[in-house]
Amino acid sequence: MWSSNFYYVIVGGGLAGLQLALEFSRDLFFKGKSIAIIDPNLNNQGDKTWCFWEKGAGKWDDIVTKNWEKAKFISSTTNKTLELSPYTYKMIRSVDFYTKVKKELEATGDFHFIEDEITTIDPVRMIAEGRKRGYTATHFFDSRISSEYLEDPKSSKIFQHFKGWVIETEKPQFDRSVFTMMDYRLKFKESTSFTYVLPLSENKALVEFTFFTPFLTEEAVYDEYLKNYIEHILKIENYKITESEMGVIPMTDYPFHSESIPEITKIGTGGSWVKGSTGYSFKHTEKKVAQIIENIHAGKAPSKDLIKNRFGWYDGIFLDVLKENNDLGEDIFSKFYTKNTPQEIFKYLDEETSLSEEIKIMISLFHPVFIKSFFRKTF
Known part of the structure; x- marks a missing residue:
């Protein structure tokens, strides 16, 4: 050769x-x-689309399709609007x-x-x-x-899998100033599953049904839940699907x-x-x-200091909880978004927090099942 x-x-x-x-x-x-x-x-x-948050102007702004300064978190008991400033949530195709x-x-x-x-x-x-x-x-x-x-017994692993439709409507249906981070009003049985909505204009939005689960599912399931969400939650009768995307992302501490x-x-x-x-x-x-x-x-190995190990440990505990108790997702994320500010959440997810800030986040999420996962991932 x-x-x-x-x-x-x-x-x-x-x-x-x-x-x-x-x-x-x-x-x-x-x-x-x-x-x-x-x-x-x-x-x-x-x-596919990529979304992210950042403060102020960024190096990719010339190709950002849409950005938002407000988000919604919706569960069976909560409908909360999140003011993101000084962060902006941005979408790139x-x-x-x-x-x-x-x-x-x-x-x-x-x-x-x-x-x-x-x-x-x-x-x-x-x-x-x-x-x-x-x-x-x-x-x-x-x-x-x-x-x-996939065969490693020590690592926690679930899958983020989803299907999204870009839909266009005859009449204005969307508030383009606010996107929906998670909406749990429609869920697949005993799972962490939700809908994510990115309004691109008053007549156009990306609507995505998403799972955080140990299992995958058939394409027809996504289609069923997307259709139900659009017609029964958003109450949109007349729309056309102009684009579609699907994906599977491994969520693991491997x-x-x-x-x-x-x-x-x-x-x-x-x-x-x-x-x-x-x-x-x-x-x-x-x-x-x-x-x-x-x-x-600096003449160092390119891989030096790329990973902060303690955040991998936090993620491992969280993933272990969802793997063993997948029906608890709505409760855990409800605590995450109602007991912390968006600024605290983004800083934590960006792995820029201090230990004291991380402890505050963990206390806000507490559920007895975290104790079992803590011991499984630590000892």
Whole structure:
């Protein structure tokens, strides 16, 4: 098998791989270095949306589809409006992200997009072996997910899985100034399941039915609940579906990042960059990428200090509770959103809190089942 030589090889052309490549391209330290982005399918489509919160203006504002300064949390007993300031909740369509990043990377001449599937990376020979050829480099950034995590008995794991419809209505139906973070008025039996609504205009919204469960389900189930929510909760009779998206995100405290070695840095989901308790990844990716760049400049291993272990432990306890008591999700999230401010919640989920602030959050969520999960995850 013949090989191609690069300074860096990035395995995976998704969110993590492209954010990392973009930051390499904007830093003079990496100017002139040949970098490969290798993925089995580089024809990324606009098949998903990413949402995140941040304070003030951000580096992605030119491709933000919509943003909101207010949110709703709705349960069977609560209907609360959350004032997010100084945070803003922002939505980006994946097609806009892919288009922006690829255009900028291609203009440099340093980046090479290669369609191939990497099967193994040999750290001794410093070669990534693909189905078409081999690729040598001084370092590899690998977003592939370890197949071992599903069988690991020590880690907690559930799935965030969802289907969403972008719907358009004949008459104005939506308040475009406020989105719905979670609405539990319609739930799948004995599960943590809810509806998420992003109004794009008065006549258009993304409506998504979402599960946080140990099991997956058939597509017809999502369709049934979406239809019921739109027609019976939102009370919209006349609408058309213009777009659809589906996804499955692993929610786990499996230590993917522990598989990083001096020659290979695990990134993205495969590097524990997805927040285990929520499935959010966009801003976490931005932070991890900045840390990698800082590490390289300082002559450190790229993977140094990327993961804060105590937050992985918190997530593990929470995920264990949902795995063993999945029907408690509404109660736990109701406490989360009614006993804490949005600013406290976002700071905690961004992993920027002090120990005292974290204890306050934990006390607010308390339920006896957390004690069992605490001992299962600690000893």
